[in-house]
Amino acid sequence: MAKSLYSHWVPKGMEKRKAAMNILNLEWSEKMSVGVESIDSDHKKLILLIRELYFAYHLGFGNDEIPPAMLKFIDYTKYHFDSEETLMREKASPMLAFHSEEHRQLIDRVLAISQEKVSGLSDEVFQFLWDWLIHHVLQTDMATFAPSAGKTIMPR
Ligand SMILES: [Fe+2]
Numbered sequence: 001m002a003k004s005l006y007s008h009w010v011p012k013g014m015e016k017r018k019a020a021m022n023i024l025n026l027e028w029s030e031k032m033s034v035g036v037e038s039i040d041s042d043h044k045k046l047i048l049l050i051r052e053l054y055f056a057y058h059l060g061f062g063n064d065e066i067p068p069a070m071l072k073f074i075d076y077t078k079y080h081f082d083s084e085e086t087l088m089r090e091k092a093s094p095m096l097a098f099h100s101e102e103h104r105q106l107i108d109r110v111l112a113i114s115q116e117k118v119s120g121l122s123d124e125v126f127q128f129l130w131d132w133l134i135h136h137v138l139q140t141d142m143a144t145f146a147p148s149a150g151k152t153i154m155p156r
Contacts, residue, residue, distance in 0.1 A: 028047050034151065036149050043080075046080060052072075070117075071114070084103070085103070095140070102140055
């Protein structure tokens with residue numbers, strides 16, 4: 001992996017370091033496009049918000065600063081999930097029930113984490129958020145939106 005600007009302050013330990021670099025290098029890429037501009041743009045924003053939260057956490061921000069950053073992430077995630085679900089409802093998508101359930105589970109998990117404020121955060125939590133987002137976008141969002149947007153799903 002190329003040396004990052006941030007590598008001097010990522011956590012020690014091979015696995016933690018790897019996880020941290022994944023989060024710091026997390027960027028939206030064309031392969032994540034589901035073919036719907038508003039959804040792609042929401043995903044870019046969500047990635048930025050996860051990185052912002054990660055920075056705040058690793059810069060040692062405390063219980064005064066972290067909860068507002070978490071709230072911003074949670075609010076935007078809810079707004080985005082609502083937008084996707086509205087679109088699915090409009091298109092009478094057969095994916096609606098399954099897809100909404102994935103959204104609900106993530107929101108429940110994130111709300112539980114946020115109740116613990118700073119102590120709810122760890123590198124593992126960020127790794128979970130990162131993995132969840134990538135998996136959800138590439139599998140569930142792609143399967144739901146790409147076909148009706150006329151986008152061919154590329155094999156990964
Ligand atoms: Fe989704």
